Structure formats: structure tokens, C-alpha cells
Amino acid sequence: MSRLNRNRLEAGGLIDRARPLDFVFDGHRYHGYAGDTLASALLANGVRLVGRSFKYHRPRGIFSAGAEEPNALVELRADARREPNSRATVTELFDGLEATSQNRWPSLGLDLLSLNRFLAPFLGAGFYYKTFMWPAAFWEKLYEPVIRRAAGLGRAAREADPDHYEKATAFCDVLVIGAGPAGLMAALAAGRSGARVILADEDFLPGGRLNTMAGEVHGQPAAAFAAHVAAELASLPNVRLMTRTTVFGVYDGGTYGALERVADHLAVPAPFQPRQRLWRIVARRALLAAGATERPIVFGGNDRPGVMLAGAVGTYVQRHAVLPGRHVALFANNDGAWREMLDAAATGANVETVVDVRPNVAPELVEAARARGIRVFTEARVIATQGRTLRSFDVLSPGGRERLAADTLAVSGGWSPCVHLTCHHGGKPAWNEALAAFVPGATPPGLAVAGAANGTFGLGAALREGAGKGAEAAGALGFPVPPLDVPQVEDAPFALTPFWHVGESRGPAFVDLQNDVTAKDVGIAHAEGFRSVEHLKRYTTLGMATDQGRTSNVTGLAIMASLTGASIPETGTTIFRPPYSPVALGALAGHHRGKDFRPVRLTPTHEWARAQGAVFVETGAWLRAQYFPRKGERDWLETVSREVKAVRASVGLIDVSTFGKIDLQGPDAGTLLDRVYINTFSTLAVGKARYGVMLREDGFVMDDGTTARVAPEHYVMTTTTANAAKVYQHLEFCLQVLWPELDVSLASVSEQWAQIAIAGPRSRQVLAKIVDTGVDVTNEGLPFMGAVEARVMGGVEARLFRLSFSGELGYEIAVPARSGAALAEALMQAGEEFAITPYGVEALGVMRIEKGHVSGNELSGQTTARDLGLGRMASTKKDYIGRVMASRPGLVDPARPCLAGFRPVNGSSRLRAGAHFLPLGARPETANDEGYMTSVAYSPHLGHWIGLGLIVRGPERIGERVRAYDPVRGEEFEVEICAPGFIDPEGERLRG
Amino acid sequence: MADRSPHDPLAGIAFDRVPPAGAYGVTGEPGIVVSTAEEPFIALVAARNGFGASVAERLGRAFGGPGLDRPHAGFGSGSTVVGIGPGRFLVLSRAEADLPGTLRAVLGTEAAITGQSDAFVLFDLSGARVPDLLAKGAPVDLDPRVFPVGDAATTLVAHIGATLWRSGETGWRVLVARSFEASFTRFLLGAGAEYGLRLEGRG
């Protein structure tokens, strides 16, 4: 099999040659091994062209070996699992992997849209701003479709994601982010102390650069040392080693966001495994050991496939045993890159040329290179490249200009510490002149930094710093930290001369490879005055692609600094915000998608209602029966009208368990109620209920409902379904904050009691059949607004209330929730002789509008008790919440819109809620607005539509006609103002 | 519908129905067993201002447990007392049919008593992976090393209000408002499927 991997070394690397894997790229079948990434496997097979660039469709290859990859973005998998913009460099190879290149049409080799390259002069910096300013209509019809076709990234899947995602929370004493040398030592130091440690790394193999380097640590190959430490960590019960897990954000209170790719390395997730798991990690201390990212030097033709970061070349050679090419050259400004190439050469890479911008390079490096037959150019630079994939490059040196052959050009401009997470609380990185890099500035509370992420580039120093800071974190939390035997590694001196951009470049020199931003674009931004970093980014889009400018930000900043003549820190810093790398929306949703978007609450009679054929409606979290259609009914209106008529003619039942129910007990319960309701409850007789209205402190209505006194020191309050939690919280505020001296205890009993309302002239007869002997439900025994505790259905405890929302004789019967369905059955049986009819919230709504009762549409938070015609309920003998503010001039203005009823002048018009009222003949403009329709219903009782609404001086204008204007639906109709209360205005039905 | 994979444990189960008893998720010995526990009598005790400690102590003496006014579950024979807020306790009993009456006798006028026998569904979860399952819904540290037997927490589990406590080495109890039974069971099945979960029928 290995002969198929023509660029694979015969031995070495951290791949499992016993586990060959098949994969497909752009329809061609290839082979790789367990331990490969898609990028390393492509290179092993000699595939160098893997995509086209975003804007100019230039051919692109593999640029890095990690999360910073700007070029090698592919569509991974197919159909519903297709995921665009997947970085080949961090995609773990699996058997059967399918990937497709992006941004090419019709094929990768022949891309007709690479025409964009010839348009490059027009597509430069500010292109979007300059080209598409006018006319606006062109955007939709012309510009956007063309741009979407020509530029842009991969295609999202068109079907719903079939996989399962989930969320979880973890807690630890010490979170270590990154399992490289510093992270491993930190986790070991903290882990051995007994602290609960989480070590997270985005790679599938812990070790970081220990896995990509040549040489030994602690007397064994570096990768073996990493494996040894990881094995010890995995064996400690107090340590959780999380591979394939990216910590992407730092939030308040030591909370970290992390994404675990549970099954991204498999063709499909294992049975019942999620694809990804979103972790919220709460850590008392955290240590960032995320390493550093190599950055390139910008030169002409630096985007050609075959140009690659020097560290990436090292990674492919050492970790994957892959030669990225046959003829390797290096272009660098630092010693580290030389060592990387010398190691690669020793491992088997054919390194032929080294180009360094520095005039003086350590003699031992130059000698070592020459000893391997490598040509060395100092004080030199690469100015151009040639080939569809790299064939040759031009060097400019004191010796003149020369063209050299190479299929791989390793490039290194230094290293940028991965400071991202340190910025998530607003901390700004600080410029370190010696390292020519931004290092962490102020860090979020509890977060320390170690290793290369902290600018500690030497391996020995990183190991020591990791161990020290891991011990420090655990020690600060009181864990006894045993001394740790830190491997001794001698670090070569850090030697780098900052160098960013080859001024003599021929051809476009790219700063941001993913967004196709060139050094020239930065120059244009400068020339046009967009010189601050934030302007530069927005004008050129530099650093704004999915790679978030990992390989381009600092370089872009440095080029701008050289143009303005300011220093880099004067020019600005780059700030990073969460997430560190993209997070799928599916992972953020977890279990909560589709019907599980949020939990639903089911009433005690839900199954019973389903059996009755109910159609359900979501009201808040509750599912309630909306109506109960019967065979032959044409539409919901016919069903609802039948239900309403049945109630008014005989009897019906509805589950009202969703109302909030609160028990108030204690000697001061009446006092509390007097202070929260506008009317008085302390004088309510035991065994009676009363309708109450409560205000917010600003004088507007908060909620309404009936409250009954069941014992001298025991009241039962009902609230609207929507406000149940809010009212409970309000009462607790009154008791805990405003009047802690009141002796009242609250208990929510919403879930304890099932409550069913029966209404209609026959309801008393039905009730009489289900109460136990001795319970008096006559008009005298249980008068209107009566409330008693009783037994029903042969010993079931119950609360009986004689209340009515529909305007008919009615009762509410509460029984323990588990008996709710039995109560419904019992009522159906008892009511059979009266053709008792189950009705839903629609019919209830019709009846309350017919009766003129206010409900949610009127309790809008902008209405006062007076607006709703309830002002006379307000007591003048006591204070209550909202009293003072309700009496301010603006709220007692007689010209405020007040509740009234409305009927169409033309009896057949359908009224519309939301329609605004205008005087007849007045123009539809704000100055003429007199209010609006809040609720409408078709009244089967009256045979036409009716409405409730708020209109200026409503009660004084009964009989007047106004215009109801509905611009949303393009309708208008004439209505007559009437009293709210279309049925039985004297309330005889209720009291009969 | 939670997802469309061939391994959706909730496939074909209506979202507004309590899922039926049975085995869910990976086959073999279930990692988690869920049942609805039989402790049918529940009452809320709310101490009057200043009586929290005294009420806690009386409850401890009468029903077992250390009698502390903190988020803790005390176990007696056939009864459990769980602290859910300062001076607020849920008392669960297997046998006391007139639990409010008994409590009034024990506490006199020091607390308000409210019957809540029908307000909750009490889930019994057992298995070593229960903390892992609960971690998928509860933002509370339930690691057995820091959440010993008897510890309790009132919190949200998968957006559903819940009071949970550790009843044994690998035993957990979760009290959930009755109206949420179907949604909460769905969460358990979705989150527990990877460990294998057996949902037992109503006792």
C-alpha cells in the first residue's frame, strides 16, 4: 500500500501503518493511514492543489498543519452531512472519508471563474464599498447573485443535519487548555496534587509540538515522552483528558466554552453517540497553554501551492512521515526555521536551498546546512514564484537575481503566541520587541498563561513554566503539590530579525490568503486613509475570514506600520473575541431542536383531550386544547361556534389547570393581598372568592384573577397562565424585600391541582352529580363567588369555586392533579344527559369577548385599571402597589383610550384585531389615531363579528361610529362603539 | 423528533406523550435505570420567619436526617426531607396518607404546610453514569467526589425546574413538576441512550 503513498517515508511518524484507510477527494480514491489528517494524506499521495481562493479563484494548496489553515478548505462528507470550509489540516482521516474542493467551477483543474484574476484590479480593497453603492436595487438582482457565484466559500448542506448534538457542564479545579509540553507538565503537576483537572486539546493526539519535532526528551523520543505523560494523566481518576476538544471562549466567573468533536473522525457517529458535544467548563483556575502559530513572510506569488509554513513542513515530515515535496527550499528570518529544516533533512527530506533575509546567521547553522549540500543565501529574499503548483522561485541576493527549482518552499517569519483566549474579557495583548510578537496582556481572572502562548518559545523553558504554573494553580487552591521531575532540555537562543514583506515582490503578494487580501490592498487602505487597525480590517476584509487572520493579522499590522512610519504597538493590536474557532449551531442547540426546542407542559387532561379529538395550541410552555373538531365540520370557526352554543344552551367543560395557583398562609395574608391588589381582600369572608387586579409600581396593570379565602389565614390566588411565574416572583419580592415583617408563607400549587371549569345553564346539575353526599351546591349553599373545600367522586378532596369567565352559570372544580383525567371523565358521564361538550381556549375566548371580560390582549402592560373599565374597583381606603403612580395626570387623563365594545355597521364585516380607530372621514395618520381593536371574535350568539378595543373616551361615545383602519391587511370598515358586554349585561345568568 | 439519525432513541415517540417503558439506546446491560419512585405523599413545609432552624430540627427528629436548614436530603424509614430553600422543605413519605396532618402535629404553628403529593413526578435514577447523564442538563457540580450522598440541589435540568439529590452510591432522585414529565423523560432518554437506559413502567 505504501507505494501508493509516493511521498510517504518508509518508516517513522505517528501513523499506524497496520491501519490503512481509504478516502476520496474530488472523486479520486486515495489511501492513507490512521494518524493522518486529510492534509497529510493528500500530500502523501502527491495531491498539492486542493482548492481555489475566495475572491480570485487562484489555485491554492496546503499552507499549514493546524487550525490556522487559510487555504486548504474543503467540503467534507456528502448530502445532509456535507460541511463546507472544513480545514483539511485538522480533519482526522477516517475510512471512507469523502471530500470535495471548493470555489471551483466546473472543476478544480479548469476553473472558469478564475477569470476573476483578470478582474483583480477592480476587486481590490474597498471593492464592495466602491462598486455597489448605487443603485440599491441592483444589489438584489445583479450584484449579489454574481458575487455569490464567483466569490464565496463552500456550500452548506441542503437537508437537515441528521446527527445528534448535545451540551454538558463540567467542573474542575484546574483547566489546562492545550496538551503541548507546557500543558502536559501543568496537568501533571496539578493532577498529582489531587486537584480535579481537565486537560483539553483540539488535536486527536496529545503532545503538541512534542509530536512534530525530532529529538529526545527525558531520554526517549519526544512523542513517546508525550504519550507517556498522557498515559499517566489518563490513569489518574481526578484528571479528565479531553482530546478533539477546542476551548473556544472565556466567559464570566471562570466559565469556559469548549467543543468536543465526539464523532467528527468517524464517517457516521457510533450508535447513540452525539456528533459533537458543547461543554461549559467551570474552572476555579485555568492555564492557557495553546502554543503559538507560525506566520509567513509576504512575497510575490506566496500563495502558490507548494508554499508552506516551515513548521508545517516539519510536522508533515516528523509526525506523518510525509515529504510535502521532492525539492524543498526555505525562506526565513529566524534560526528556528533553519533547525526545523535541518531536522527534516536528517529525517529524509531533500532540502536544497535556504534563503534568509538576515546578513548574519549563526555560523554553526550555515555550516550544518552546507554540510548537507544545501545552498545558502543570506541577506536575500524571495521575490516571485512560478508554476501552477510551485516549480521554481526567484531569489534576490547581493549576488543578483537567480531562479531556483523547488516544489516546496517553506516559509517562516516568526511565531505569534495564541493569545486569543486572554483577550476574551477585553485584555489587550502587549508587543514584545525581542520576540517581535504580541504576548498576553491582562488576562481574565483565574487564567494564567504558560509556554509558547506566553512567548516562552524554548522547549525546556516551556516545560518548566508549565510545571510551575500548574503547581501554582493547584497550590493556590490548597492542594499539596509534590515536586515534579521536569525534563531538562537545553534551549538554543531565540534569534529572529523582524521581516514582514518583500518590497521587491513580483506578482500579487498575499497577506490574508483566505480573504485574498494583498500587500497592495493594505497600501490602498493606507492611501485612502483607513489606517487604524479596525478600519484596515473592515476596508480590506483582512483577518475577517473563518481563520480569523491567524497567519495574517500581525503581518498586516506590520505592513501598515511601515507605511505610516509608526511602530507596531502604536499602530494597534488585534483583539480576539469568542469563539476561537467556529462552532456549529447544532452544537449550541444540543438536545433542544425540533419539538424539543423547549420543554412543554401537559395538562392533567392532555391524554383525555387527545382522545376527544382535541387540536392543541401552545400557550407559553403549555399545550392546551384549542378546539375539539367533529366529523363534518368545515373549519375551526364552525367547531368553535358549536362549542360556544353548546355552553350557552346547556353545559360545557374546559381544563383551566394552566392558571397559576398560589397558596398564601399566615396571619398577614390578607394584609399582603390588600397591598398587591387594588381592591380589598382582608375583609373577604371565608368561603368566598373575589376578582382582583394587581398593578405594577408604575401604575399599569400587571395581572388579574380571582382569589378565594378558604380559611381565616389561608387564601388561594389564581393568576393568568402567562403571568404565573411573574406574579409568584412579585409576591416573593413583596415579602422578602418590601415588607419582610409580614408573616405570610407562599406555595405554588399550580402543579398540585387539576382544575376544570364547567359552564352553562346545566352546570349545577352536572356538578351536583359528582360531589359526595352532603355537599351543598344549591344557589344558597354555593352562591356566586362561593369557594368551598369538599369531596367529589367518592372521597377525592376538591376545591369548588363558583366563578364564570364565559358569563354563564359556572364552576371551577379543583382536584389533585392525578385525579384530573378522572374528573373530566366523571363530568362527561354526569353531563351526558345534557350533551355536555368539551370546549377549548378558542371558545373560551369567544365567550369572554361576548361577555366583555379583559384578557391578555387587553392586559398589555400599557393599560391602567381605569383604561379597562376597572377603575371603580380601586380602594381609596388603603395604599397598594401602583396606587401613587396610577394617579399621576397622564394616567388619569380622561382622553386616554378606554375599553369599549365594537360591532360592524355592515353586519357581515369581519373585524380585525390591531385595526386602528379614526374619526369618520379623518386621514389615516398618527394625529388622528384614537386607539385600536384589541380582541375580536365571531359571536354565534349574535350572528356577527364583535370586538373589544381601547378608544379615546370610549364609555362616553356609545353609539358613535368610527373608522377601523387596518393597513397591514389593507382593510377598513365602519364600526359602532358599544358597551363591552354583548351578552347578559346584567349578569343574571351568573347568579341564577 | 430530536434528530434524524438511525439511532435516535426518541424516533417515533410523540413529543407530548410520556415515552413507554422499555430499553433505550445501546443494547446490553443498561448503564442507567430510570423508574418513577413510589413515595406518593409529598408536602411542602415553609417555616415562618425565624423558625427555619427549629423546623429543620423537628423534621430531622420526626422523619430522619441531620435536621439542617440547607440543601440536603435526610433519610428516615420510608421518608425523606429535602431542603429546597431557607426554611423550606419537601417532605416525602411512603406511608403517611395524611402527611399535612402529621406535619402540623410535629410543627405546630412554626410552619405553613401545603400538600404537594400530586405536584411532582419523582424519578429514581440509578447507575454509575447518572452524573454524566445529569451533567448534560444540570449546570451543577454533581461529581460524586464533591456531591456526597445526601447532598441536594434545586436547579434547572434541560430547562426544567428540578430538585435532585443523591440517595445512594449510584442512586439519584429527581423531583420534577408533573406537567413536565414527558419532556423530562425525553431528555433522560436522549442523554442516556449512549450508556444504554432502561425505563421502567409505572409502579
Next chain:
Amino acid sequence: MRIPCPYCGARDAHEFAYLGDATLTRPDPAAADAADRFHDYVYLRDNPAGRHQEWWYHANGCRQWLRLTRDTRTHAIEAAEPARRDATQADMPGAAS
């Protein structure tokens, strides 16, 4: 954000409902200038950058109202006191705004 509830322990802010300024005291409704005082109580708010006292309700926990001392810039929480204890202990004479 994590809120250190004195009863429940540190909990995620999602479990809590926020009300706002905890330095205000409900005015005496019988005062001659009650209308003005209530106006201020209901509508006037300082918006300090830094240390602030706020009401938070542990809605999905112990149902306590807590008086939090929080730095609005850093979200660092200095103290979380139950309202009932703090209200019964301090008499707060003349604390009206």
C-alpha cells in the same frame, strides 16, 4: 456569570431573574411629596460603571431575593446577601431616595 447564592452555592446566572437597583427604598405613600418620590423610585436610576447593588431572584433555585454587590465592568461579585435577612437587620432610617 456565576452568582454565589448563600443557600445554593455558586450558580449560573441563567437560574436567576434580574430586577435592578437595590439601593432604592419604596417611599412612604402617605408623604406629602409621594408623587415625586414614587416617580424617582420607579424611573430614576444611576448607571454606575463599577460597584453596584442589585436585586437578583433565584427563580430556578431557592427562590430567595438576593442583594448582590457586583462590578458592572468586570461582573465580579463581591457579596450576595439574602434580602430578608438584610431587610430585617437594617432598619434603614430615612433611606428614601
